[in-house]
Amino acid sequence: MPRVLLIIAVVMLxxxxxxxxxxxxxxxxxxxxxxxxxxxVICVPVIGPISWLFLGRPVKETRQLPPTAKAPDDDEDFLRGLR
Known part of the structure; x- marks a missing residue:
């Protein structure tokens, strides 16, 4: 039974x-x-998938969002104009 579970785990990975x-x-x-x-990954059973997970996956690129407009209660110029 443990052998079957190990084979299933390798196939799933x-x-x-x-x-x-x-x-x-x-x-x-x-x-x-x-x-x-x-x-x-396909031809080298265990080492290939593990190598992909640690060495090959693409690095997530961090995107910087453009500055957005401030909400009216955060905009000091807007708040000064209310007085």
Whole structure:
């Protein structure tokens, strides 16, 4: 029974990583090209998916939002004009 659970866990991890590699289109993948990551995840059973999780996943880019207009109660010029 533990052997079956281990095989199921490895298969689930591999499927998860294959889907994640496929969905990384448009992002900059680290270390290797995307096609090589797909090959490694599929052909190297445990090491490939674990390597993808730690070394290959795209880094989230932090986007800075443009400054937005202040609410009227936060705008000092607006509050001065009320007096």
């Amino acid at each position: 591999t499927v998860y990583c294959v889907v994640e590699v496929a969905q990384s289109r448009g992002y900059r993948v680290r270390s290797m090209p995307r096609w090589l990551w797909a090959f490694a």
